[in-house]
Amino acid sequence: MPYLRVRIATHATTVTAAQVASTLTDLAVNKLGKNAAAAAVDVHFSAPSDWFIGGQALAPDQSSFFIEIKLTAGTNTRDEKAAFIKAAYQAMSKLLPHVATTSYIVLQDVGADSWGYGGETQEFRYIHG
Known part of the structure; x- marks a missing residue:
């Protein structure tokens, strides 16, 4: 996992949803250790x-x-989260023109028993390996 919801206000017509998704998925993998396939x-x-x-x-x-970005609680450190926020802001600033400083990135920790995918909670996946 994670799940990322992205809202963008821009006049730029050269930035695509696919570029944004690819960039943020790569950062979730490289900065937060997440599985790209999920x-x-x-x-x-x-x-x-x-x-x-x-x-x-x-x-x-x-x-x-x-x-x-929604993450399973307890799977990332403060430093990893801070690194993701910094890298995501920098990456979005490269994709978009004249980015306002007041652009937000929110990481939400969700209990492993409170979310999942494919009909199984993250807690179930952890317990059953």
Whole structure:
């Protein structure tokens, strides 16, 4: 696992959902030790005029993003999470033009008994090897 939900506000037409998904999957593997085959990434684009920071819409040439990643609780250290946040911000800043500093990355720890895929919880997978 993980599951990544990505919201992006940009005018750039050269950035694709596939590029974003590939970039973030690679970072989840390299920074968090996750299995690429089990990583799901959901990417949505918005117009800068529909994205607000401090009550003001982004400028037409500005970009911003929100990345939410759900992880199995206890599988990553603080340092690994910090490294992912730093690398993800840097990677998104390379993909998107004029990224607002107020772009967020949220890592959520979910109990192993509270989520899973393929009809099995992460806790079941751990117990049964």
